[in-house]
Amino acid sequence: MQLVVVQGRQELGAAAAKVIAEQVRANPRSVLGIATGASPLPVYAQLAADSGTDYRQTTCFALDEYVGLAAPHPQSYGQFVRDHVSGPLGIAPERIHVPDGLAEDLEDACALFEQEIEAAGGVDLQVLGIGRNGHLAFNEPGSAVGSRTRVVPLSADTRRANARFFPNPSSVPTHAVTQGLGTILAARHLLLLASGPEKASAVERAVNGSVTTDCPASVIQLHPHVTVIADEQAADSLGRVEAMVPTLH
Structure with a gap:
């Protein structure tokens, strides 16, 4: 595992x-x-500003x-990807895959999503955030290490954390479709991002x-190729720095 500690969110984005x-x-x-x-917003902003890739x-x-x-619901993650990734980076819609949260048969939609990842040859680089309770994607505490894409209930803590993006707390959905921990671990390289003092405990545990x-984020220790990039506040409990990554040119 490579640990990178940077000063703040802008530096995290560049790294x-x-x-x-x-x-x-x-x-x-x-x-x-x-x-x-x-967490990844400054990363995508940096990528959009990089004309060399x-x-x-x-x-x-x-x-x-x-x-x-x-x-086009403004808080859907499909819209997030369009606004911050595919649009700014010029990636065609057919190359963007988002779990279907409106499918009539959600179980079938989850299986199809797994098949699409396999058909693409697997994920080369998986960007990850980390929740205050250590959740990875929407894999809440108690998720099985081998879990695959599925429907999950969202914990009260996760819903409270995400309420700032919605008109009121009751508007936050109670369930999500998420890649499982097993799906995430199948990626060839994991890139975990964390910023802010509220993430320090989860980062230390992970x-x-x-x-x-x-x-759940502790499963990254089972992976052979992991890069963790945290700002100083999120890394406050770690007490060690393995490497620094220069800014993007």
Whole structure:
């Protein structure tokens, strides 16, 4: 595992964008796993500002989607990917895959999503955030290590954390479709991002704690190729720095 500690969100964005850009420059047809939410926003902004990388042949798979929401709903993750990834990077809609939260048969839709990842050759680089309770994507504490894409209930803590994006707390969906921990671990390279003091405990448990379903993000310790990029506040409990990544050029 490579641990990178940077000063703040802007530096985190530049460091993570460099990792992603290098992947795509090495293989223009890379398959990227796309995280949503606030953590990766500075990363995608940096990628959009980088004119030296061509993403038009890249394929993207989103980690998750709310059940009951779909683009153009402003809080759907499908719309998030369009606004912050595919649009700014010039990736065609047919190369963007987002779990279907409106499917009549959600179980079949989850199976189809897994098949699409397999048909694409698997994910080369998976971008991840981490929840305050250690959730990874929407895999809440108790999720099985081998779990695959499925429908999950959202914990009260996760719904409270996401309420800031909705008109009121009651508007936050109660369920989501998420890639499972087993799906995530099948990616060839994991890139975990964390910023802010509220993530410090979860980051410490994920990096230095026991591998346990109580902290789903701890499963990254089972993966052979992991890069963790955290700002100083999120890394406050770690007490070690392995490497620094220069800004994106």
